[in-house]
Amino acid sequence: MEPLNGDDRPHLPPPSLWPVGFAVGVACVLVGLIVDPLVVVPIGVAILLVFGFLWARDATKGYRAPVPDLEPETRRPGREAPPIPAHVGEAAMPEPEPGEIERFPRSKFLEFSTLGLGGVIGGIVTIPILGPMVANPFRHEKHGKLDLGPLSDFPSGQWMIATFMTDPAEGEVTRRTAYIRNNGESNGEPSFTIISNRCAHLGCPVQPNGPVFDNKKKVERTKGAGDVTLIPMLPAGGFGCPCHGGQYNPEGNRTAGPPVRALDRYDYSIVGGHLVLGKTYSVSKVDGTGAQAKIHRYGLANPGNHVDGPEAWLYPLQPPH
Numbered sequence: 001m002e003p004l005n006g007d008d009r010p011h012l013p014p015p016s017l018w019p020v021g022f023a024v025g026v027a028c029v030l031v032g033l034i035v036d037p038l039v040v041v042p043i044g045v046a047i048l049l050v051f052g053f054l055w056a057r058d059a060t061k062g063y064r065a066p067v068p069d070l071e072p073e074t075r076r077p078g079r080e081a082p083p084i085p086a087h088v089g090e091a092a093m094p095e096p097e098p099g100e101i102e103r104f105p106r107s108k109f110l111e112f113s114t115l116g117l118g119g120v121i122g123g124i125v126t127i128p129i130l131g132p133m134v135a136n137p138f139r140h141e142k143h144g145k146l147d148l149g150p151l152s153d154f155p156s157g158q159w160m161i162a163t164f165m166t167d168p169a170e171g172e173v174t175r176r177t178a179y180i181r182n183n184g185e186s187n188g189e190p191s192f193t194i195i196s197n198r199c200a201h202l203g204c205p206v207q208p209n210g211p212v213f214d215n216k217k218k219v220e221r222t223k224g225a226g227d228v229t230l231i232p233m234l235p236a237g238g239f240g241c242p243c244h245g246g247q248y249n250p251e252g253n254r255t256a257g258p259p260v261r262a263l264d265r266y267d268y269s270i271v272g273g274h275l276v277l278g279k280t281y282s283v284s285k286v287d288g289t290g291a292q293a294k295i296h297r298y299g300l301a302n303p304g305n306h307v308d309g310p311e312a313w314l315y316p317l318q319p320p321h
């Protein structure tokens with residue numbers, strides 16, 4: 001076989017770094033959608049546009065370069081004349097007359113229509129799957145003021161199961177549960193322990209390990225939280241999860257089973273003599289009890305995620321809540 005040299009070498013595109021930059025931009029946008037849509041996504045889009053432009057410019061360089069004029073004398077002696085390239089010689093199609101619509105070769109039409117069709121089919125297949133996956137973490141639960149009723153509904157030292165709606169306009173689907181204990185006063189301010197019922201393993205609803213006094217149930221209608229039900233209870237044995245046996249003490253500390261941290265808690269405030277719930281946050285552990293408890297708090301994390309120690313490094317990203 002004759003060695004390849006000179007013009008006989010295959011014309012491969014030179015290696016380029018632009019696709020790598022483009023890929024970094026795409027990755028940056030995807031990560032930004034989860035981490036910080038307002039800052040990281042625009043940076044990713046900028047990278048994507050810059051490298052996309054450079055890549056496209058590189059890829060189309062051949063179309064924009066002037067066509068070399070191959071004269072017969074440039075052919076090497078002693079060799080058969082190479083086949084005439086398609087772009088040399090008389091045009092297969094007549095040049096458009098001035099004013100006539102520009103014509104494109106059929107190969108171009110097929111190339112673009114195949115790419116376009118592939119894009120449309122890809123979008124039809126992937127958007128219904130990827131769209132909700134990407135969008136769901138960004139759906140914030142709408143919280144009005146979660147007014148759970150007057151302080152008099154929460155006797156000192158008494159645990160209550162409180163259920164309430166985070167968005168009464170949306171109905172029962174927004175109903176949530178919290179376990180609330182009035183700890184009495186601390187530094188002249190009312191103190192409450194408010195524990196979420198979302199298990200820190202996989203999110204099942206935990207139950208109190210102790211009697212629940214349904215016959216003393218009270219319903220308080222509030223503007224911000226709909227019908228608030230309050231049921232006294234005595235979680236002497238703490239809380240237990242029916243799904244995989246996770247166990248917590250009355251402060252929400254994990255005592256057994258697969259959960260990786262303590263139960264989440266709610267912030268709260270006292271507004272006009274009413275107990276108003278704030279945001280939920282995650283807790284690694286609680287030292288002490290009641291008003292004197294030292295709560296090791298963190299930003300709200302997904303169930304199953306460590307929030308402290310080296311294991312927390314495995315969960316660097318949390319969807320915004």
Ligand code: FES
Binds near residue numbers: 203204241242244258
């Ligand atoms: S979800 Fe609670 S122990 Fe698994």
